[in-house]
Amino acid sequence: MKFMLMVLGKQADYDAMGGAPSEGSPAWTEQDLKAMFEHMGSLNNDLAESGELVDGQGLAEPKQARLVTAAGDGTPVVTDGPYGESKEVLAGYWIIDVQDFARAAEIAARAYQCPLPKGAPNYPVVVHPVGEAGGNEM
Known part of the structure; x- marks a missing residue:
């Protein structure tokens, strides 16, 4: 069964990873970034x-x-946003092909355990079946 695991974030989180903190999003250090990349790489x-x-x-x-x-x-019309600071957006994803929802949930839980700086928001990982509407029972 295929699932899409989605990690959410906000622009403020990206800014914090670049060293610009804001309320609720402390600045990340090089060590914080290294720990995140190592976790996700593993x-x-x-x-x-x-x-x-x-x-x-x-x-x-x-x-x-x-x-x-x-x-x-039919001409494309391209605009910025709307991306308010408080609006969560897709920050990353995995498409996985696993035996069942239980395995997808195990993987999502591991992604959720990514190390973060103290005080940084930790958003839930969204697990969404891919394809076969109604065919992927959870």
Whole structure:
């Protein structure tokens, strides 16, 4: 069964990782970043070795994202945001192919345990079945 595991974040979290703290998002040190990258790298390596990893990526900061709609004639209309400081967005994801939801939950729990600086927000990991509407019982 395929699942998408989604890690959430805010622009303030990306800013904090770059050394700019704000209320509720303390600045990350080089050691904090190294611990995060080591944790996620280990998780990715283990999933690749087990054959469960289909894809996984961290995403660029939300302020680099754009919304695209279409004008009446079909021409793309590109705009910034709306990305309020308090709005959580997708910060990264994995597509995994595992035996069942229980295994997906184990992996999500491991991702959730990523080391963070004291006081940094720790968002839940969203586990969402991929494909087969109604066919992936949890």
